[in-house]
Amino acid sequence: MSKTSKKPTNDFCPQTLFLYGTYDDEGRADFGLFCWFSYIWDGELGVMACFGGSKLTKENIHRRKVFSANLVTEKLLPLADYLGNTPGHSPEKMKLDIETEEGRVLPVPVLTASPVNYELEVKQFIPLKDGEVMLCSIRNVLQDDALVKEEVGSPEKLAAIAPVHTTCSRYFSWDGKNMGAWGEPMADLAKKP
Numbered sequence: 047m048s049k050t051s052k053k054p055t056n057d058f059c060p061q062t063l064f065l066y067g068t069y070d071d072e073g074r075a076d077f078g079l080f081c082w083f084s085y086i087w088d089g090e091l092g093v094m095a096c097f098g099g100s101k102l103t104k105e106n107i108h109r110r111k112v113f114s115a116n117l118v119t120e121k122l123l124p125l126a127d128y129l130g131n132t133p134g135h136s137p138e139k140m141k142l143d144i145e146t147e148e149g150r151v152l153p154v155p156v157l158t159a160s161p162v163n164y165e166l167e168v169k170q171f172i173p174l175k176d177g178e179v180m181l182c183s184i185r186n187v188l189q190d191d192a193l194v195k196e197e198v199g200s201p202e203k204l205a206a207i208a209p210v211h212t213t214c215s216r217y218f219s220w221d222g223k224n225m226g227a228w229g230e231p232m233a234d235l236a237k238k239p
């Protein structure tokens with residue numbers, strides 16, 4: 047296989063998307079879209095999350111040390127794209143009808159329509175030059191009841207919830223179909239009555 051050297055890029059390496067839920071200093075829920083999310087092991091499963099630059103989600107986590115991470119599915123994509131392309135400091139951002147509930151273990155806003163939700167507590171902040179990595183313990187995982195049914199296999203369950211992937215600045219469906227460039231799917235949100 048002949049290959050070409052490139053500058054740092056994660057093109058062609060799909061990632062899973064999550065909406066991080068936090069409360070601001072007045073107790074209002076904020077959600078932002080994130081993909082620099084992965085897992086760590088330290089005697090038990092944990093999570094690492096990387097933030098680039100400044101954003102409301104990061105400020106809120108610094109204040110409260112907790113957040114939720116809500117799996118993004120195809121159904122949630124227009125909303126997720128909007129939340130990833132609208133800064134939390136814009137007063138209009140959260141003037142939307144989003145159904146949320148309180149975490150079962152931590153005081154975090156959880157997105158009801160997302161089938162998998164993590165309740166995360168930051169154990170270590172690792173500041174970098176411009177970004178920051180946070181190492182988190184998973185204090186609770188909420189899964190839609192349909193995902194815990196033993197008589198249905200995981201391939202069928204995954205196909206039913208259809209998590210979205212991202213790479214090459216685009217979104218892809220669970221079965222690999224193009225779902226648009228970053229910033230495009232949110233146009234469908236505006237079309238809803």
Ligand SMILES: Cc1cc2nc3c(=O)[nH]c(=O)nc-3n(C[C@H](O)[C@H](O)[C@H](O)COP(=O)(O)O)c2cc1C
Binds near residue numbers: 131132
């Ligand atoms: C597809 C996609 C993935 C993103 N992933 C991250 C990420 O992993 N880390 C990050 O710092 N910002 C990421 N962002 C940017 C944030 O979603 C964006 O800054 C958002 O406005 C944050 O919302 P907030 O200001 O309410 O915190 C991503 C944006 C998009 C569109």
